[in-house]
Amino acid sequence: MTPPSPNPNPREITPVRSPLLRTLLHAVRARVPGAEREFWNRVETTGTPLVEPDPSGDPAHRLVTFLWRDDPARPATDVLALLHTVTDRDRHAGDLSPHLMERLPGTDVWALGHRLRADHRASYQFYVAHGTRQDTLRTDREAWLRVLADAVPDPLNGDPRLPARDGRNPASVMSLPDAPPQPYVGRRARPAGKSTEAEVDGRRVTLHLPPEPPRALAVLLDGEMWGPVLGVGATFDALHAEGALPPTAALLVDTMGRRMEDLSCSGAFVDWLADVLLPWAADAYDISTPAERTVIAGQSAGGLTAAYAVHRRPDRFGAALSQSGSFWWPDENAPDGRGPEWLTREYARTPRRPVRLHLEVGAQEWMLLAENRRLRNVLRARGYEVTYEEFNGGHDYACWRGGLATALISLLPR
Numbered sequence: 001m002t003p004p005s006p007n008p009n010p011r012e013i014t015p016v017r018s019p020l021l022r023t024l025l026h027a028v029r030a031r032v033p034g035a036e037r038e039f040w041n042r043v044e045t046t047g048t049p050l051v052e053p054d055p056s057g058d059p060a061h062r063l064v065t066f067l068w069r070d071d072p073a074r075p076a077t078d079v080l081a082l083l084h085t086v087t088d089r090d091r092h093a094g095d096l097s098p099h100l101m102e103r104l105p106g107t108d109v110w111a112l113g114h115r116l117r118a119d120h121r122a123s124y125q126f127y128v129a130h131g132t133r134q135d136t137l138r139t140d141r142e143a144w145l146r147v148l149a150d151a152v153p154d155p156l157n158g159d160p161r162l163p164a165r166d167g168r169n170p171a172s173v174m175s176l177p178d179a180p181p182q183p184y185v186g187r188r189a190r191p192a193g194k195s196t197e198a199e200v201d202g203r204r205v206t207l208h209l210p211p212e213p214p215r216a217l218a219v220l221l222d223g224e225m226w227g228p229v230l231g232v233g234a235t236f237d238a239l240h241a242e243g244a245l246p247p248t249a250a251l252l253v254d255t256m257g258r259r260m261e262d263l264s265c266s267g268a269f270v271d272w273l274a275d276v277l278l279p280w281a282a283d284a285y286d287i288s289t290p291a292e293r294t295v296i297a298g299q300s301a302g303g304l305t306a307a308y309a310v311h312r313r314p315d316r317f318g319a320a321l322s323q324s325g326s327f328w329w330p331d332e333n334a335p336d337g338r339g340p341e342w343l344t345r346e347y348a349r350t351p352r353r354p355v356r357l358h359l360e361v362g363a364q365e366w367m368l369l370a371e372n373r374r375l376r377n378v379l380r381a382r383g384y385e386v387t388y389e390e391f392n393g394g395h396d397y398a399c400w401r402g403g404l405a406t407a408l409i410s411l412l413p414r
Helices: 019-029 035-046 086-092 140-149 232-241 267-285 299-312 340-347 369-381 397-411
Strands: 012-014 051-055 061-069 079-082 109-117 121-129 172-175 193-199 203-208 216-220 248-253 293-298 320-321 356-362 387-391
Touching: 019 051, 019 109, 035 267, 061 121, 079 086, 079 109, 086 216, 140 248, 140 340, 193 267, 193 397, 203 232, 203 267, 203 299, 232 248, 232 397, 267 299, 293 299, 293 397, 299 320, 299 340, 299 356, 299 397, 320 397, 340 369, 356 369, 356 397, 369 387
Parallel strands: 216 248, 216 293, 293 320, 320 356, 356 387
Antiparallel strands: 012 109, 051 061, 061 109, 079 121, 121 172, 193 203, 203 248
16 A cells, blocks of 8 residues: 555644533542532433534534543553544554543543544544553554454444444444534335345345336445445435435445455456346346446445446446545555556546546545545546545545445436
8 A cells, every 4th residue: 555645634632621521620629529420420411522612713623522431340551542544544653642541530531632623524432451551552453453353332422333344343423513414324214125135156245126116226345344234225215215316226245255356456356247247137136227327336445446347347337436445556566567546547548438436535544535636637637527525534434324325316316
């Protein structure tokens, strides 16, 4: 992967500046009876994290304070607040110390404040340590995987959690007041579509059919995440119930352990989608949509593959949705000699295809932002129909699940 570039959206980690926490500290120092109990009662009512006005009065920012309540039966030695992509950036830089929470003297309150833009959305968890600080702050891959395996959601955040897979705990979601709305996420709508699982040429797929005969098709990569974990079928049902999307079938394609092989501009995989999977859907379920009504969508390496699919097979895929696409691919040491940002250079040198693309990337994604902007610029220069969004978040399904619905509305208008 390309080396990290400077953070395009720096955030400021603050000391204890929350007015509510300062009030608690003053009360504890003054030995006010029941001060801490009253604090936790209030927090349980309002929920966490604490979101308060920016100390400088800037309406575009908020003071966000993450809280953890210590367990007196097993006190923590340290607590890490893991804010998706923000913490990852510092871990890649070899320093997790900015994410250590501070225990307020004389209380069981652990706290960490961030000054964040008011449109930020991110999933987050806590890692409660019971060892040495040296071990807690290790940033090698083995230690980081242990942290992720043991990280837990915020018990005081009452919003729906972001599910996880591979046995990991779910995450809580922080959505600040100006974050883009996600009206189709987490809703149950009637009439509901029907989901069915199948195996096509040895690969698992899930098909979600709308209540009416489909007039469009969305192929979603990383289907094992979108289907059983995130339940994206409910999002399609909500879109259909409000008339925001024409009747659209969703075809979710599992990676089957071949993600790195298939989602790296693999001509064989894209041809399989075009020449095996789509004909199967047409034969088995009478889903035969023209290319201009067939969208392929993916995230990260899947976003790279979606953009590649419309370039390689515009006869079958007329629109691509790329979320946080890995357009740095391949790295400089790739054995095939393609070189970094190969797909961007392919779009620059080849004739324009009759396809549409929607690209979106997080402002916190230091490792992807510049590459997505370069592809956008090339597409526009070549005359492609392309829409482009930068959301204030990271490499995060908490952002992608809302962006998926919004982008499909754009790519598949009624």
